[in-house]
Amino acid sequence: MSRAGTPAQSADLVDLTALLSAYADRVPDLDDPAQRVVFGTSGHRGSSLDGAFTDTHIAAITQAIVEYRTSQGTTGPVFVGADTHALSAPAMQTALEVLAANGVMALIDANDDYVPTPALSHAIIRYNRDASAKADGIVITPSHNPPRDGGFKYNPPHGGPADSDATTWIADRANALIAEGNRGVRRQAALLTEPYDYRLHYVADLGSILDIDAIRSSGLRIGADPLGGASVNYWALIAEHYGLDLTVVNPAVDPQWGFMTLDWDEKIRMDPSSPSAMASVVARRHDFDLLTGNDADADRHGIVTPDGGLMNPNHYLAVAIEYLYTHRPGWRPDAAIGKTLVSSTMIDHVAAGLGRRLWEVPVGFKWFVPGLIDGSVAFGGEESAGASFVRRDGSAWTTDKDGILLAVLASEITAVTGRSPSALYADLTERFGAPAYERVDAPASPAQKSALGKLDGAAITATELAGDPITARLSAAPGNGAGIGGVKVVTDRAWFAARPSGTEDVYKIYAESFAGEEHLRLVQQEAKAIVDGALA
Known part of the structure; x- marks a missing residue:
């Protein structure tokens, strides 16, 4: 067990x-x-x-x-x-x-x-x-x-x-x-x-990027769990500096992380997007109006709501984008939405609904840096629960992932809209459908991993994926033409991407379907066959 x-x-x-x-x-x-x-x-x-x-x-x-x-x-x-x-x-x-x-x-x-x-x-x-x-x-x-x-x-x-x-x-x-x-x-x-x-410079500057007044006046009861990481004293100062009803639910710092619950593979891992690693945090979701988590260096975020539990990172990214691009009048009207190509297509739908340009890049936050610097990309996000965005005046805030920022943003969203991020994501699914998304690993030798990293989309000979015609076979990101270190195959209802792991003898298969869980399983099964065939 x-x-x-x-x-x-x-x-x-x-x-x-x-x-x-x-x-x-x-x-x-x-x-x-x-x-x-x-x-x-x-x-x-x-x-x-x-x-x-x-x-x-x-x-x-x-x-x-x-x-x-x-x-x-x-x-x-x-x-x-x-x-x-x-x-x-x-x-x-x-x-x-x-x-x-x-x-x-x-x-x-x-x-x-x-x-x-x-x-x-x-x-x-x-x-x-x-x-x-x-x-x-x-x-x-x-x-x-x-x-x-x-x-x-x-x-x-x-x-x-x-x-x-x-x-x-x-x-x-x-x-x-x-x-x-x-x-x-x-x-x-x-x-x-x-x-x-x-700490002081960062916390005192949060008012230039977030509506802290709205959070404070709302009276939200906020819980923040640093998961034993570097943000522990930042959360305490945020509460004090801005007068928020914010509790650091676990201020302990232990280099063995003996207080953690085990991750999916029974290892201790401080991943705020993992239901297993966040189990003790999720158990307290009814104690607060909003509860958040961060990893050890606070570049990732986890959002827990009373009505939805731990949000899938893709779901929260979509909600954050929808909210920010409709509540930041100081941003450039042509500022694009940045996403990695293994993030949910829900973001594509949100971008289209907003009339904003989507900028899809390979995995790695470094691709968002130039856009965040000049404001041409106002938000950049990754499926692994990492994101950042520009200040309210459109100038650069951070050019690395900011889990503290995205966690406090969830409080602003709740305070301003009167609804939880989970409820707002449910609204998006009513408009665009409810995608099923998952990442799985498949065995691969070092030679196969090397071949996959150099694979050209043209080497994919399949014409269908899970019953639908393939519309794109990508080995370069649409946003900037940079190689993705693998392939992405797209249909009108689903997609998968395959990339070699940098640390293990496996390759990662990211897949999503807007036709339900059963269809997603078929996409994953055929994805493995397609990739294995291309590597044979």
Whole structure:
């Protein structure tokens, strides 16, 4: 019997002593691909227990970042923040020692607090509005990953995730440094830092992007669960600063996350979009008018309503878009709606109903950065519960995912409309139909994964999908023509997309049908056959 959704037990908890010892002592073996520096869509991730996230890695990556930023003419300070994962604190110390030895000033939290990813992105954008020497940032987090993992991400002066040109250069240079025993890494014990109040600057600025007055006057009873992550003290300050009836339902920070309920695969994972990981939060949905969750670095959101429970991320994105584009008169009239191509077609219908241009891009929030900077894309969202949008005057807020922002937005929506986001999504289904959506995994060898990543849509020879004619076979995103690292097949009633996993020997099948659950199962079954046939 599955233990998903049940409280974690002592046997599920990571050995922190072994984890931290491995970080300090283990030297990576570059002959093992899993131990090399690899930047995915959200930086380098791994565990010290697997030799994939060690002091050696972080020193080399930081040195590579220093060299990269120098090559780009970036001469301002580096904003550095870390989340609550056990490996984040030692990784931050490593990074600060390397930055100092290279003469790079690091701006660290003035309160010795954890720093959410959106607060760091907000800080970069705020600083660079007026500074002549541009700043960039390092975010130390594996996001929602299990407690045994660490993560390290670089955000250039635009404030968002680095593009693949930058991350490829940094990873290659870091691996070269490691291969030489890190002899090219400069490091010193005396740090070069200045304080920056990430929390106050972020929270005090929320009034420029959200209607906080409407929330306060509504008297909504709001609950916020940081899931043991970096947003814990931000929620307390939001309540105090704005006088909201907001309760931090679980203020505990535990690097083992012993208070969590297990995710779908019986692992501890701080995913606010997962019903299993959010089980203890959902159980309290009737205690509040609205209840929200965030992951460890607060770049993802989970929305829980008394009448609907935990919302599917796609459902909430559609509601947020419908609301924002009808309640933000200061936004550009031609500002597009950004979505990743594995997000729900419900968003397409909402965009059409609003008369707005839809901008569909590959997976990865980095694609939304230019549009959020200049206001040509006012909202960018991913199916994995990550999104951000521009201020009420149309200027940039963050260029990375902001789970705190999307969570507070749910309160604004409820306060202004008098209805829950769940009820508003039900309205959308009455207008456009109720889609069934799911992501599943299918086995794939490394060779098959590589082939799928390079697959051209023209290689798909099937003419029908689940009884309907295929209308599009895509290997590039319609919005910007960038390769999607897989394929997407579309009919009038359904679609599927297949992409290789970056960490496991599987490929991911995203599928959606507006013809019900049974039809979705048929779409998934035929999707696997179509992809396997193309890879044969």
